[in-house]
Amino acid sequence: MSRSLQSVHPPLALEARNVRVQAGDREILHGIDLDIPAGRWTSIVGPNGAGKSTLLKAVSGLLRHASVDADVRLMGRPLHGIPARERARSMAWLGQNETAMEELLVHDVVMLGRLPHQAWLAPAGPADFEAVEQALHMTHAWQWRSRPLSQLSGGERQRVLLARALCVQAQLLLMDEPLANLDPPHQTDWMHIVRDLVSAGNTVVSVLHEVSIALQADDMVIMANGRVQHHGACADPATHAALEQVFENRIRVLHVDGVWVALPHWRSRAATT
């Protein structure tokens, strides 16, 4: 492919065609096409129940308890043809409400992110310990390394799970509500981490409820009712219009202090009552 064509069509980290998800007799996703460009941060937003988490799980092959019909390619290769360990090294996942690791120590939880790098039953090596330490420092969680996960607060725990995803050192990171329970300084830290990852050539996809933070991404996917309503650059006025519309004009996208933010549009209702 020529250089000019490559710049028009950047390589895709993830391509999904006709993603349909059915749970019982209900179709949750109605044939979604999604192209995620490599080396960029894409945020996925939309109202509760729009299908954001389902889409992220469906394209990563992690969806259980539902039937998935999708043609997904990871870095140009059919997802189902990639061996499980290689897939786990290429694609890191940070999900919601993981409860299976409560009694593990923080260091051991983060070390789980290194499993795809280790030979079967082989002990962790120096590179694994180094990756764990680096990830725990990046999320400011190193001081809890000897505590069980169950003893941490919601935000502390989230930073440990982020460290686990980071220490996979995958090209593609998929994160479902990564800011859950994080206070504003650690939300900012998370954005810095994402920007550093993207600058290093990685791809980040994050489902976010914090619309102002989602607007700091490169691209935004806006979902409603099991469909993608809009996919565009975060700085594009068409994206802002679609965002306001999907949230029933109850938010306004404004340019404040050099960045785009979304604020609740509550005065209009107060004015009519």
Ligand SMILES: Nc1ncnc2c1ncn2[C@@H]1O[C@H](COP(=O)(O)OP(=O)(O)OP(=O)(O)O)[C@@H](O)[C@H]1O
């Ligand atoms: N296993 C399931 N069985 C039946 N319905 C399901 C199942 N999983 C999800 N749903 C439904 O599918 C819809 C999409 O759910 P999903 O969790 O993907 O939404 P979301 O956009 O991530 O929502 P939120 O913003 O509230 O986290 C919801 O209406 C949900 O109730």
